[in-house]
Amino acid sequence: MIYSGFFIFSPLKKLIMRYLLVFVCFIYSLSIYGQTNLDDYLPKTVNFNSKIPTPKSVIGHNVGEWHVTHDKLVQYMYALANASDRITIENRGTTYEGRPLLLLTVTSAKNQNKIKSIQKNHIEATNNSNFVETDRPVVVYQGFSIHGNEPSGSNAALLLGYYLAAAEGNTIDNMLDNVVILLDPAFNPDGLQRFANWANTNKNQTIVTDPNDREYNEPWPGGRTNHYWFDMNRDWLPVQLPESKARIKTFHEWLPNILTDHHEMGTNSTFFFQPGIPSRTHPLTPKKNQNLTRAIGNFHAKALDSIGSLYYSEESYDDFYYGKGSTYPDINGSIGILFEQASSRGHAQESENGVLTFPFTIKNQFNTALSTLKAAENLRVDLLNYQSTFFKNARAEASKSKNKAIIFGNEKDAAKAVELAKILEHHHIDFYDIKSNVELNGKWYKKDHAFVIPKNQKNKRLIDAMFETRTKFQDSLFYDVSAWTLPLAFNLDYDETTMSNAGSLVESVAHLKGGLDRKSEYAYLAEWHDYYTPKLLSVLLEKDVRVKVGLKQFQHKGQEFDYGTLLIPVQQQSLNSQELYELINKAAKDAHMSVYSVDTGLNEGIDLGSNNFDAIDKPKIAILVGSGISSYDAGEIWHLLDTRYHMAVTKLDVNNINRADLSRYNTIIMPSSYSGLNQSNTKKVKAWVEKGGILISYRYALRWLDRKKLMSLKFKKPEDLNANNISFENRSKFSGAQRIGGAIFNTKLDRSHPINFGIKNEFLPMFRNTTLFLEPSEDSYNNPIQYTSTPLLSGYISEENLEVLGGTVPFKTQRLGRGRIIAFTDNTNFRAFWYGTNKLLMNAIFFSKQM
Numbered sequence: 001m002i003y004s005g006f007f008i009f010s011p012l013k014k015l016i017m018r019y020l021l022v023f024v025c026f027i028y029s030l031s032i033y034g035q036t037n038l039d040d041y042l043p044k045t046v047n048f049n050s051k052i053p054t055p056k057s058v059i060g061h062n063v064g065e066w067h068v069t070h071d072k073l074v075q076y077m078y079a080l081a082n083a084s085d086r087i088t089i090e091n092r093g094t095t096y097e098g099r100p101l102l103l104l105t106v107t108s109a110k111n112q113n114k115i116k117s118i119q120k121n122h123i124e125a126t127n128n129s130n131f132v133e134t135d136r137p138v139v140v141y142q143g144f145s146i147h148g149n150e151p152s153g154s155n156a157a158l159l160l161g162y163y164l165a166a167a168e169g170n171t172i173d174n175m176l177d178n179v180v181i182l183l184d185p186a187f188n189p190d191g192l193q194r195f196a197n198w199a200n201t202n203k204n205q206t207i208v209t210d211p212n213d214r215e216y217n218e219p220w221p222g223g224r225t226n227h228y229w230f231d232m233n234r235d236w237l238p239v240q241l242p243e244s245k246a247r248i249k250t251f252h253e254w255l256p257n258i259l260t261d262h263h264e265m266g267t268n269s270t271f272f273f274q275p276g277i278p279s280r281t282h283p284l285t286p287k288k289n290q291n292l293t294r295a296i297g298n299f300h301a302k303a304l305d306s307i308g309s310l311y312y313s314e315e316s317y318d319d320f321y322y323g324k325g326s327t328y329p330d331i332n333g334s335i336g337i338l339f340e341q342a343s344s345r346g347h348a349q350e351s352e353n354g355v356l357t358f359p360f361t362i363k364n365q366f367n368t369a370l371s372t373l374k375a376a377e378n379l380r381v382d383l384l385n386y387q388s389t390f391f392k393n394a395r396a397e398a399s400k401s402k403n404k405a406i407i408f409g410n411e412k413d414a415a416k417a418v419e420l421a422k423i424l425e426h427h428h429i430d431f432y433d434i435k436s437n438v439e440l441n442g443k444w445y446k447k448d449h450a451f452v453i454p455k456n457q458k459n460k461r462l463i464d465a466m467f468e469t470r471t472k473f474q475d476s477l478f479y480d481v482s483a484w485t486l487p488l489a490f491n492l493d494y495d496e497t498t499m500s501n502a503g504s505l506v507e508s509v510a511h512l513k514g515g516l517d518r519k520s521e522y523a524y525l526a527e528w529h530d531y532y533t534p535k536l537l538s539v540l541l542e543k544d545v546r547v548k549v550g551l552k553q554f555q556h557k558g559q560e561f562d563y564g565t566l567l568i569p570v571q572q573q574s575l576n577s578q579e580l581y582e583l584i585n586k587a588a589k590d591a592h593m594s595v596y597s598v599d600t601g602l603n604e605g606i607d608l609g610s611n612n613f614d615a616i617d618k619p620k621i622a623i624l625v626g627s628g629i630s631s632y633d634a635g636e637i638w639h640l641l642d643t644r645y646h647m648a649v650t651k652l653d654v655n656n657i658n659r660a661d662l663s664r665y666n667t668i669i670m671p672s673s674y675s676g677l678n679q680s681n682t683k684k685v686k687a688w689v690e691k692g693g694i695l696i697s698y699r700y701a702l703r704w705l706d707r708k709k710l711m712s713l714k715f716k717k718p719e720d721l722n723a724n725n726i727s728f729e730n731r732s733k734f735s736g737a738q739r740i741g742g743a744i745f746n747t748k749l750d751r752s753h754p755i756n757f758g759i760k761n762e763f764l765p766m767f768r769n770t771t772l773f774l775e776p777s778e779d780s781y782n783n784p785i786q787y788t789s790t791p792l793l794s795g796y797i798s799e800e801n802l803e804v805l806g807g808t809v810p811f812k813t814q815r816l817g818r819g820r821i822i823a824f825t826d827n828t829n830f831r832a833f834w835y836g837t838n839k840l841l842m843n844a845i846f847f848s849k850q851m
């Protein structure tokens with residue numbers, strides 16, 4: 001049967017000529033949008049093996065009739081693997097919600113028998129310039145629906161799996177002989193499940209296409225993201241999430257020649273395939289990559305022409321940020337392809353192109369998945385040669401750097417260096433520990449706290465993509481961030497060096513053991529620099545241990561202790577000295593850090609009994625979530641506190657503020673919000689602050705603070721931003737150039753201010769993607785973090801904005817009654833890889849009383 005959406009996008013006349021039954025089907029489909037049989041999707045000229053189970057026979061419904069839930073998808077993929085000698089299946093890990101991360105390897109039975117040697121040869125061709133054999137399969141990684149509420153991809157994966165297992169004849173046999181397919185049916189199992197649940201539970205028997213129907217309007221936070229509300233299509237380079245870890249492991253074990261990433265876009269659009277906007281391709285990506293992308297695109301165009309679907313390319317999206325699924329492959333000798341299908345969201349929705357049905361969206365994804373394989377088969381030798389040449393050239397570039405290397409670390413914080421090293425490990429980048437402590441440009445790199453990366457290695461281009469800073473660009477528009485320089489995001493010291501500082505190759509990086517040196521009857525001290533120190537503090541406070549924070553630097557028996565050092569006295573605790581020792585020892589081990597025992601309170605500088613050691617309150621935290629709040633920003637904070645520091649936090653929905661007893665909390669975090677809170681919630685939160693609450697607010701929540709006069713904030717703006725000689729056609733480019741998509745800026749710190757405790761250096765790189773420019777206070781001690789006069793470190797910002805930014809402040813705090821409001825103009829927890837500024841939020845949580 002042919003479903004209605006087919007007509008809307010197709011040259012109607014041609015189809016009527018071709019199919020006499022069309023009219024009957026049309027009437028039928030008008031009454032039952034979306035119901036569709038397997039035959040409607042599949043090529044008419046192909047026979048299918050009846051021994052292979054159809055999707056319906058396993059999951060109980062036709063493809064496109066309901067939204068496939070992840071558990072049913074898993075069930076079907078296992079059924080296919082059981083029934084077909086073309087398919088093997090593996091589970092590579094689990095999501096946060098415990099769902100499997102499946103991978104199907106699909107190729108001819110003949111290839112399956114020697115799959116290990118195919119894989120070995122494939123990798124060998126990227127390592128060895130003498131390996132020129134091209135009589136071998138090309139490798140294609142096909143992944144679907146990384147945004148869970150863009151479901152046509154994963155639903156098309158049912159069809160693709162069936163087709164690959166069941167199709168018979170020369171066409172499929174030749175293709176499977178020449179292609180190894182890595183089929184990843186759901187990039188985002190948790191999001192897919194969440195969305196399928198919504199779409200299915202709101203489906204009507206009599207399909208309603210009205211966009212106002214509940215079916216087409218998901219509740220906050222939607223199914224796009226994973227469990228902690230992360231956009232996983234930004235995590236291919238930072239690799240902080242379990243789904244990405246499994247995927248990147250497969251990627252490097254196979255180095256596919258093509259990787260496809262099937263998405264959905266707005267309901268009123270058509271279909272997009274890459275190449276994206278040519279001027280926005282990252283300069284580290286070879287030109288030939290985009291030529292091959294275009295050559296592959298011709299196969300998609302032909303496939304979509306044949307089913308009458310409209311499409312476009314080169315007018316939107318780009319290949320700049322290497323953290324996206326369609327761009328990450330481009331810096332690894334592969335071709336990344338983005339597909340974007342107009343979304344029906346639910347089962348059938350009115351659009352500018354007529355009624356867009358779910359089956360129609362699935363059919364387009366299925367057909368472009370097939371055209372990808374056709375392109376791979378036809379361009380096989382080109383793709384294989386391109387990849388081996390890519391690595392040959394990369395090795396040649398790398399060998400020019402001889403024994404040059406990058407050293408990175410932090411003498412006060414081993415954990416952050418290890419976390420960055422783990423990213424290198426995920427990307428198969430070699431690194432070494434250091435031979436001995438070394439001082440470079442005034443910074444100390446110490447053993448176990450620093451690593452050395454040789455530049456002369458296979459993945460040198462990827463190293464460049466992670467470590468370079470860039471401030472000049474061909475285009476002034478970016479689909480996503482324009483900078484992600486990892487050592488800056490981690491706030492780690494780094495320098496150019498040589499391999500003479502390298503010790504031995506690190507096979508598997510691990511955190512330091514940590515713990516206590518010995519039991520004390522007097523006190524324990526812990527510096528605040530280590531990344532996981534808040535985890536230790538939180539455990540102690542949770543057990544009602546009294547902990548104090550040192551407001552000044554001091555020396556104890558010659559050892560230096562910085563601002564923010566934690567002091568845990570042994571006496572007058574509810575635990576006895578043995579219990580306290582055991583608790584701290586375990587907590588220190590869990591936090592991978594060292595804690596020191598001391599037997600005297602006498603120091604150089606403040607003594608341990610000084611009033612400059614101040615008691616820390618146990619935080620009782622609520623994060624505001626729900627309608628109006630940025631789910632990304634909220635999710636990042638939830639993820640940080642829950643998974644990294646193991647702190648219990650309440651996710652308080654803004655719709656429940658009016659009936660919640662706010663006195664349960666001493667800290668409320670308000671992530672970015674355009675709308676702010678309504679009148680009555682504002683009143684309630686204000687009263688709570690006045691009674692002693694700490695309100696920590698981010699980004700656009702500052703506009704609300706300003707509007708409601710909770711804080712007096714002065715925003716700066718660039719002057720004279722009128723368009724001169726900008727045509728109507730180019731107007732959006734003009735306004736877009738004033739956006740800050742995401743760049744890195746330098747700030748100067750007053751390290752004695754509690755907001756900066758635990759940060760070693762006087763300068764701190766910060767992420768920014770807003771144009772909220774805050775005037776500094778007239779009193780310098782109220783500007784503990786201030787942008788330098790020339791703050792741009794990496795990324796794009798317009799000249800006008802850069803001029804205004806210098807000297808402004810990203811942080812402000814003010815008292816309100818007995819409480820305090822803390823405001824950050826920008827995100828300090830961006831995408832879970834900005835380790836360098838997470839400490840600012842933790843300081844706001846633990847040390848606001850000391851500000």
Ligand SMILES: [Zn+2]
Pocket residue numbers: 147150263264
């Ligand atoms: Zn998407």
